[in-house]
Amino acid sequence: MSTRVLYVGGLAETASDHQLRDLFGAYGTVARAVIARHKYSGKSAGYGFVEMGSGEQALNAVVALGGALFEGNRLRLYVTP
Numbered sequence: 005m006s007t008r009v010l011y012v013g014g015l016a017e018t019a020s021d022h023q024l025r026d027l028f029g030a031y032g033t034v035a036r037a038v039i040a041r042h043k044y045s046g047k048s049a050g051y052g053f054v055e056m057g058s059g060e061q062a063l064n065a066v067v068a069l070g071g072a073l074f075e076g077n078r079l080r081l082y083v084t085p
Contacts, residue, residue, distance in 0.1 A: 007057060008083055008084075009053055009056075009084045010056060010062055010081055010082065011081065011082040011083075012024065012051060013050065013051045013079070013080035013081075014079045015075070016048060016074070016077050017048045017050075018047075019048050019075050020039070021037050021038055021052075022037075024038075028065050031056070031061055031068060032064065033056065033058075033061065034054060034057070035055040035056070040053075053084075062083055063083065065081070066082075069081055
């Protein structure tokens, strides 16, 4: 089983890696969930990456969460090449 990485855009400044892992965990195994952060403030840069356990799990997450509201913002999801 090969993992797939998703780009997750539209994240709130207050979003945490743990919240992102929990959100995507409902759709399969989350190997890694990381939010890009601003160097000095530590706040979310508005995007991150989630590594799912398989391509099927990644696609299920994209279908279910694409455009969904999370922490007041709409999520934008893409499967990375």
